[in-house]
Amino acid sequence: MTAGRDDPRLHAAGPLEAGVVAALQQACFPDDPWDVASVAALIGPPGGFAALALRGEEPVGFVMTRVAAEDAEILAIGVLPAGRRSGVGRRLVEAALSGSRHLGATALFLEVAEDxxxxxxxxxxxxxxxxxxxxxxxxxxxxxxxxxxxRHDLAPALPEQGG
Ligand SMILES: CC(C)(COP(=O)(O)OP(=O)(O)OC[C@H]1O[C@@H](n2cnc3c(N)ncnc32)[C@H](O)[C@@H]1OP(=O)(O)O)[C@@H](O)C(=O)NCCC(=O)NCCS
Incomplete structure (x- = not known):
């Protein structure tokens, strides 16, 4: 089965992809752009991880998350304007939730402007x-x-099931 337009592919991103993540961050937050070095530091280990959403080969969205002990935080999330309202943001939030859970966090936090x-x-x-x-x-x-x-509470990750 091939992925349709409404079916973005998620791709884990580390410091090597910091340039792509930073370009998306800058496009989504033009009033508060982050440079590549800052993004690379934030998504590197220990505790930092990021995901890209791709349509075909085109990056259309990103999420950056950090985990410190039992608490995780979404640092930034964005979808390019042309790609919004088609489920990409929801997929990225789900990636932050599952990634945080797998790193042992029990809660995922974020800050959002009231407006x-x-x-x-x-x-x-x-x-x-x-x-x-x-x-x-x-x-x-x-x-x-x-x-x-x-805040979003995280249920513990289930152990891998054997065959
Ligand atoms: C917020 C943002 C990431 C949402 O991404 P998105 O891909 O458009 O979101 P989705 O299509 O996955 O939306 C999932 C649900 O969220 C809600 N939603 C998303 N955008 C909405 C909008 N503009 N108005 C009302 N509800 C909205 C809806 O319930 C939607 O479900 P539905 O489309 O079935 O009604 C995107 O608008 C964005 O990048 N904004 C600029 C950067 C930003 O503000 N980031 C967050 C900082 S805290």
């Missing part, structure tokens, strides 16, 4: 719930906006 309706809807659809609010956390051209801290 980011698309991201808040995505996280709600993926089962995150609010555990905190940081007033004035993000800078906007016309002022500041609060961050919501969201």
């Amino acid at each position: 980011n309706d698309a991201a808040r809807a995505l996280y709600k659809a993926c089962g995150f719930f609010s555990v905190g609010r940081r007033p004035g956390y993000y800078r906007r051209r016309d002022g500041r906006v609060a961050a919501l801290v969201l």
Whole structure:
């Protein structure tokens, strides 16, 4: 079976793919671009991992996650504007959830701007719930906006089943 347009392929990304991840981050967050060296440091071991979403050979989205002991955090997630609303973001969140679980985390956290309706809807659809609010956390051209801290509990990874 071949993958259709609505069926992105996920690809694990490490420091060698930092340039691609950084280009996606910069396209999705033009007001807060991260350089390649910063991205490489964040997605490297120990604890850092990333995934790319590909349509054909074209990267269309990314997620960067870090795990420290039992807590994991999504550092950044984005989908190129032309690829949005076709399930890519949800697939990337699922990759962050399963990767964090496999690294031993029991909860995945993230921060989202209170005015980011698309991201808040995505996280709600993926089962995150609010555990905190940081007033004035993000800078906007016309002022500041609060961050919501969201959490998703992680069930322990199941042991591999033998044949
Ligand atoms: C947030 C973002 C990653 C979502 O990616 P996406 O690929 O469009 O999301 P999906 O198509 O997987 O959406 C899954 C669900 O999330 C919700 N959702 C996503 N975008 C939405 C929007 N613009 N409006 C309302 N609901 C939305 C819907 O419930 C959707 O399911 P549905 O399409 O069946 O209704 C994308 O909008 C993005 O890259 N934004 C810019 C960067 C950003 O803000 N990142 C998050 C920072 S915390």
